[in-house]
Amino acid sequence: MRHLSTKATCNSHGQDSSYFLGWEEYEKNPYDEVQNPKGIIQMGLAENQLSFDLLESWLEKNPEPAGFKRDGKSIFRELALFQDYHGLPAFKKALVEFMAEIRGNRVSFDPNHMVLTAGATSANETLMFCLAEPGEAFLLPTPYYPGFDRDLKWRTGVEIVPIHCTSSNDFQITETALEAAYHEAQQRNLRVKGVLVTNPSNPLGTTLSRSELNLLISFITTKGIHLISDEIYSGTVFSSPGFVSVMEVLKDRNCDETEVWDRVHIVNSLSKDLGLPGFRVGAIYSNDDMVVAAATKMSSFGLMSSQTQYLLSALLSDKKFTKNYISENQKRLKKRQNMLVMGLKKAGISCLKSNAGLFCWVNMRHLLRSDTFEAEMELWKKIVYDVRLNISPGSSCHCTEPGWFRVCFANMTEETLDLAIQRLKDFVVEHTANGHSKSNNSSKNSKRKLLPKWVLRLSSRDRDHEPDER
Amino acid sequence: MQMLSRKAACDSHGQDSSYFLGWQEYEKNPYNEVLNPNGIIQMGLAENQLSFDLAESWLANNPDALGLKRDGKSVFKELALFQDYHGMPTFKNELVEFMAKLRGYKVEFDPKKLVLVAGSTSANESLMFCLAEPGEAFLLPTPYYPGFDRDLKWRTEVEIVPIHCSSSNGFKITGCALEDAYEQAKKLNLNVKGVLVTNPSNPLGTTMDRDELNLLIDFAITKKIHIVSDEIYSGTVFDSTSFVSIIEAVTDRNIDDTHELWNRIHMVYSLSKDLGLPGFRVGMIYSNDETVVAAATKMSSFGLVSSQTQFLLTNMLSDNKFTSKYIEENRKRLKSRKEMLVSGLSGAGIECLNSNACLFCWVDMRHLLSSDTFEAEKELSKRILFEVGLNISPGSSCHCSEPGWFRICFANMSQETLKIAITRIKDFVESITFSRENCNHQLTVLDSRRRLVSKWVLPLSPYDNNEPADR
Numbered sequence: 001m002r003h004l005s006t007k008a009t010c011n012s013h014g015q016d017s018s019y020f021l022g023w024e025e026y027e028k029n030p031y032d033e034v035q036n037p038k039g040i041i042q043m044g045l046a047e048n049q050l051s052f053d054l055l056e057s058w059l060e061k062n063p064e065p066a067g068f069k070r071d072g073k074s075i076f077r078e079l080a081l082f083q084d085y086h087g088l089p090a091f092k093k094a095l096v097e098f099m100a101e102i103r104g105n106r107v108s109f110d111p112n113h114m115v116l117t118a119g120a121t122s123a124n125e126t127l128m129f130c131l132a133e134p135g136e137a138f139l140l141p142t143p144y145y146p147g148f149d150r151d152l153k154w155r156t157g158v159e160i161v162p163i164h165c166t167s168s169n170d171f172q173i174t175e176t177a178l179e180a181a182y183h184e185a186q187q188r189n190l191r192v193k194g195v196l197v198t199n200p201s202n203p204l205g206t207t208l209s210r211s212e213l214n215l216l217i218s219f220i221t222t223k224g225i226h227l228i229s230d231e232i233y234s235g236t237v238f239s240s241p242g243f244v245s246v247m248e249v250l251k252d253r254n255c256d257e258t259e260v261w262d263r264v265h266i267v268n269s270l271s272k273d274l275g276l277p278g279f280r281v282g283a284i285y286s287n288d289d290m291v292v293a294a295a296t297k298m299s300s301f302g303l304m305s306s307q308t309q310y311l312l313s314a315l316l317s318d319k320k321f322t323k324n325y326i327s328e329n330q331k332r333l334k335k336r337q338n339m340l341v342m343g344l345k346k347a348g349i350s351c352l353k354s355n356a357g358l359f360c361w362v363n364m365r366h367l368l369r370s371d372t373f374e375a376e377m378e379l380w381k382k383i384v385y386d387v388r389l390n391i392s393p394g395s396s397c398h399c400t401e402p403g404w405f406r407v408c409f410a411n412m413t414e415e416t417l418d419l420a421i422q423r424l425k426d427f428v429v430e431h432t433a434n435g436h437s438k439s440n441n442s443s444k445n446s447k448r449k450l451l452p453k454w455v456l457r458l459s460s461r462d463r464d465h466e467p468d469e470r
Numbered sequence: 471m472q473m474l475s476r477k478a479a480c481d482s483h484g485q486d487s488s489y490f491l492g493w494q495e496y497e498k499n500p501y502n503e504v505l506n507p508n509g510i511i512q513m514g515l516a517e518n519q520l521s522f523d524l525a526e527s528w529l530a531n532n533p534d535a536l537g538l539k540r541d542g543k544s545v546f547k548e549l550a551l552f553q554d555y556h557g558m559p560t561f562k563n564e565l566v567e568f569m570a571k572l573r574g575y576k577v578e579f580d581p582k583k584l585v586l587v588a589g590s591t592s593a594n595e596s597l598m599f600c601l602a603e604p605g606e607a608f609l610l611p612t613p614y615y616p617g618f619d620r621d622l623k624w625r626t627e628v629e630i631v632p633i634h635c636s637s638s639n640g641f642k643i644t645g646c647a648l649e650d651a652y653e654q655a656k657k658l659n660l661n662v663k664g665v666l667v668t669n670p671s672n673p674l675g676t677t678m679d680r681d682e683l684n685l686l687i688d689f690a691i692t693k694k695i696h697i698v699s700d701e702i703y704s705g706t707v708f709d710s711t712s713f714v715s716i717i718e719a720v721t722d723r724n725i726d727d728t729h730e731l732w733n734r735i736h737m738v739y740s741l742s743k744d745l746g747l748p749g750f751r752v753g754m755i756y757s758n759d760e761t762v763v764a765a766a767t768k769m770s771s772f773g774l775v776s777s778q779t780q781f782l783l784t785n786m787l788s789d790n791k792f793t794s795k796y797i798e799e800n801r802k803r804l805k806s807r808k809e810m811l812v813s814g815l816s817g818a819g820i821e822c823l824n825s826n827a828c829l830f831c832w833v834d835m836r837h838l839l840s841s842d843t844f845e846a847e848k849e850l851s852k853r854i855l856f857e858v859g860l861n862i863s864p865g866s867s868c869h870c871s872e873p874g875w876f877r878i879c880f881a882n883m884s885q886e887t888l889k890i891a892i893t894r895i896k897d898f899v900e901s902i903t904f905s906r907e908n909c910n911h912q913l914t915v916l917d918s919r920r921r922l923v924s925k926w927v928l929p930l931s932p933y934d935n936n937e938p939a940d941r
Contacts, residue, residue: 003733003734004600004601004759004761004762004765005599005600005601005602005603006603007599007600007765008599008600008601008761008762008765008766009761009765047551049547049551052546052547052550055546055550056544056546056547059537059538059544059546063537066536066537066538066778067533067536067537068529068536074526074529076522076525076526076529077519077522077526079749079750080522080525080746080747080748080749080750081517081519081746081748081749082749083589083742083748083749083751118588118751118772118773118774118776119553119771119774121771121772122771122772122773125772129475129477129478129625130474130475130477130478131473131474131475131478132475133475133476134604150768150771151771151772155599155625155769155772224473226473263473271553275550275551276550277550277551277553278549278550278551278552278553278776278777278778279549279550279776279777279778280553280588280774280775280776280777288474290474290478290479291474291478294474294477294478294479295478297620298624298625300589300591300592300620300621301588301591301592301595301621301625301772301773302588302592302772302773302774303588303589303751303773304751304776305588305749305750305751305775305776305778305779306749306750306751307749307750307776307778307779307782308776308778308779311778
């Protein structure tokens with residue numbers, strides 16, 4: 001008899017994908033300005049480290065919430081005992097108001113429709129448990145966040161069928177692509193329960209356009225399925241065309257209280273805009289009472305710490321703070337993105353035009369030896385081991401075209417970003433000069449002179465390829 | 471097409487059982503010493519409110535832990551970013567030390583085998599995901615914590631097959647009961663993957679003795695199945711020497727380190743019951759099986775412990791002087807409170823199962839039933855809720871096989887409130903006894919009853935459809 005479950009022994013948590021392998025290499029040799037200046041710079045981590053000073057200064061000025069106090073009195077007991085899965089009312093109120101503020105107050109949210117969870121990871125999995133049976137499917141536009149393979153599929157048994165998006169139209173979702181995905185699911189005998197989009201997109205860094213949102217709403221209306229909009233990056237939108245939430249489009253189409261209204265659900269979190277992934281703050285927002293009821297009970301499996309709920313309810317209730325934070329944070333993200341985009345441009349590398357997120361979707365197709373995923377892997381390994389940057393290869397995000405990489409810019413100092421850009425510039429110069437890219441195959445001698453540095457280091461890790469193949 | 475999953479639409483989360491209905495009534499009419507002295511007293515909530523002052527005083531003396539500072543410097547950024555599912559190493563080190571201390575250092579734990587999760591609710595579910603396929607089964611001794619019907623079964627689709635325990639031997643697990651449960655599972659075509667016990671037991675309040683533990687171990691060896699020991703109440707044992715944890719029991723059998731049984735022993739723990747911190751969501755899985763630890767670690771992504779909370783509790787638990795004092799003082803207070811309930815009930819002619827742990831007593835009210843049936847238990851339960859104004863948990867909600875047993879909590883209220891609850895029970899028992907003894911004098915009975923019960927009944931009558939004469 002099998003000793004452990006298949007879930008425990010399989011690898012469908014996806015954790016053996018390259019997305020995580022780069023992280024492992026980084027862990028072995030992490031960059032440190034002083035102690036390890038030649039180490040690997042982490043550019044695969046979508047964290048927002050740009051605005052902590054704002055949070056820290058608020059904490060200094062407002063010691064009570066962290067100190068378990070309200071108006072000078074200790075509320076430790078109350079918090080220690082508070083495990084109500086309906087969540088701290090003051091926190092839910094502050095959170096829905098914050099969400100509305102990020103959306104320019106063009107939509108409002110009802111705290112009774114919100115379910116708190118320990119992070120968006122928990123929220124997404126819970127929604128799958130609520131909306132689909134094992135073996136049913138959700139359609140996701142590619143490229144998508146690698147973690148979804150674990151979060152949406154692993155314990156739920158739900159399948160993901162990709163909606164293929166391409167660079168020909170900047171990876172926008174098209175009706176053809178939606179229909180093709182639906183058809184593919186049918187061919188695989190998978191019942192489609194809904195579409196899940198991340199808006200703004202990870203890894204693209206772009207917001208969905210109104211026409212894409214309208215397309216999605218029409219699609220789910222026709223097919224009678226759900227739409228989940230993971231809006232975890234909504235607070236990171238830093239330039240036009242601005243963020244349009246799916247709720248806004250529904251309102252504009254006068255869909256409130258119609259059947260489709262009940263099939264649209266939003267996932268949110270404070271991990272990306274406020275930069276607080278450690279605090280585990282996630283939320284499901286649904287117009288369907290039954291989903292809210294079921295998700296609320298399921299949140300027992302991942303409740304937010306009351307200590308954290310209390311601290312953040314105070315933080316988010318400070319409207320002066322939130323207004324300033326949102327605007328300042330956006331400014332800093334914009335500046336940082338611009339720095340990366342310009343820096344890459346000087347190295348002859350372009351990025352998908354983006355207006356959100358903590359990363360750029362970078363086009364390195366011209367640096368591939370061939371238009372294949374093997375070549376992408378080869379390039380990625382060089383970047384990890386030789387250029388010493390951990391970036392995420394598009395294949396780990398299920399991108400259909402080789403050569404795209406997600407490069408993060410908000411999880412390091414400006415100096416480190418400068419250094420990373422410099423390293424990449426140097427690499428591109430050498431790489432192009434040595435004819436490693438498909439466009440330049442001359443100067444074999446230079447190739448051999450420069451090969452050893454790459455080859456010696458790589459051959460010990462990469463046993464399958466002969467040096468001459470590079 | 472069905473829009474929502476069966477899991478969302480069904481009620482197998484068990485939340486419609488009587489366990490939760492009493493809570494709903496309590497919510498509508500909660501007791502308050504000043505504002506609602508006739509309200510329902512909550513005795514169905516296994517919370518430890520007896521030792522907060524100790525924690526509060528520690529907090530007052532250690533402001534850095536709350537202020538997210540280390541040696542005066544802010545560690546806010548570090549904590550804000552810390553989402554490593556391996557958990558804070560310092561926190562895990564303190565936890566294994568604390569767990570060992572609770573067990574009188576008779577066992578030692580390895581922090582690498584510990585997985586942190588948001589509460590033992592999450593821990594138990596994750597273990598099911600790791601150890602069993604949908605449709606497979608775990609055996610659980612009855613009576614058991616009603617929440618298990620949701621935690622172990624709902625999203626995992628694992629089945630629970632009861633190991634029937636009875637009052638004839640103080641509800642201890644017997645070899646026969648284990649075999650019967652195993653057979654029952656076979657009849658139902660269910661593959662048994664393991665046994666899950668709560669030790670100390672909820673709702674019994676007792677610790678498993680060595681005989682039981684050895685029976686369990688033998689059974690697990692013979693059947694080649696897992697043992698999950700939920701030791702969430704280990705910090706509430708009034709006298710530390712009487713608690714034998716599963717790890718200790720297996721160690722004492724001198725089973726070789728490499729014996730495959732070791733890979734099938736798993737423990738669950740939490741800080742919700744001893745430290746009284748259910749709101750902070752601190753639970754953990756301890757397993758000797760590397761694959762389980764690895765899988766459970768990844769699964770903990772679905773319910774990580776807030777880094778803010780990990781930091782606070784690392785500091786608290788690292789203060790050895792505090793933890794020693796807390797453990798000792800907490801035990802004393804729990805013991806004294808339990809004794810108060812037991813003697814109070816005894817004064818009303820109600821006996822409790824002899825217990826040495828936990829935040830509740832397992833109370834024998836069989837003699838108050840109108841008949842030896844679960845209908846009668848439900849009837850009594852309603853009377854106690856609506857007439858006596860106490861929310862207590864009926865044994866049927868814990869899958870007890872004998873009607874008439876109730877779980878009554880004592881640690882989630884003040885001493886005064888407990889006294890009032892005891893008085894109410896006394897009055898109620900007197901009125902029943904009185905009416906039973908004088909059943910020939912119907913009119914007199916009715917009058918006295920109305921006199922004694924009217925004080926409870928009148929404010930409550932909108933909730934109760936029964937005619938007064940039916941009581």
